[in-house]
Amino acid sequence: MAKQLDYHTIREIFTRFHAHDPEPKGELEHVNAYTLLVAVALSAQATDAGVNKATRALFQIADTPQKMLDLGEEGLTQHIKTIGLFRQKAKNVIKMSRILVEEYDGEVPNSRAALQSLPGVGRKTANVVLNMWWRHPAQAVDTHIFRVGNRTGICPGKDVDAVERAIEDNVPVDFQLHAHHWLILHGRYHCKARKPMCATCIIRDLCQFEDKNL
Template sequence: MKRADVVEFYARLAADNPHPETELEAGNPYQLVVAVALSAQATDVGVNKATRRLFETVKTPQQMLDLGEDALKQHIKTIGLFNTKAKNVIALSQRLVDVYGGEVPNDRDALETLPGVGRKTANVVLNVAFGAETFAVDTHIFRVGNRTGLARGKTPLAVELKLDKATPQPFRLHAHHWLILHGRYVCKARRPECWRCIVADLCAFKPKTPPPKAALPAILPKEP
């Protein structure tokens, strides 16, 4: 995608949604770490449903440790891989208490030492909690980057590095949210909704998906 088209691409997404936010519910950086770790192979809606009551009482790593793994499992049992995720949440909480004084570090390398936290999760936390200009490449961004031609790559890291290079100011802070939301609600995996896409003319995807055909009216039987 040409640089002028990249600017126009982001400008349209920004005009449509000037202040994009994560759809995960969290009241502080620690809750955000937990929510993002739980969201792997799960929907934000499902995570929010599971954590809403949990986060009413658990706001710090120590409170999570006091809750314990078994009780945590009861809160998140509707989320896929909840046994493994519960173990990781307890382990990352213990590390935050032991190594970082119960505070979430503002550093990617440090975040990636937490159990269950990979580069994508670290980038989300850095962006949402600390205002860093990071690009958290999930399946939606990976698809949108490759499909549109904005940032093509064979791996999430390759797409991330290309987005970092291609995305200009003033779009860098919110770029990954615009791309996630666009992929989630418009540029869908199985059937991208090109007919209502505000950046369709800038996108390299061909052929564009046509609008769904209107339902045919029911044919009433003739009167005798």
């Protein structure tokens, strides 16, 4: 684990991220808050590309909780069977949809506590929905952010909760909204797990990673 970078270095890192990509976007395809929630829930232990491939046809016929209930668990399973853990995920999506219809008038709540009370929705999923749909500065820490945070020193921590707190405590406020997207994309395409692309990295001179692949 790298040591925590100082405020000025972190500001310079995010200034560079912003200059490179001013409005980073999540890669899960969706048409409303509900389909975003479903897509994020399905993405656990799966790739965004794999989820998008499975949900393109699904969301054309089931883009609301009621339509998902009408489709039913078996119908949903046929659409998402290429995704890991698809049977359990189908059960959760149907249960989630029923709760949204019965308790929230078919609307997705915009509170973390309410979101996390839904089947199959953990803190990371709730934070993604809060950030991407309602533009809350919520930090959804996945494996990419955990790796980048600890390698670089931007937000080191022993677990995802510690990394989330480190982002909130150390990333300048004006970069908080997009912080987790910049970190995810950097980890996905540059600071890769096995072969980080340090030679072309825009923050390599600021990064604490000792084993730079140059």
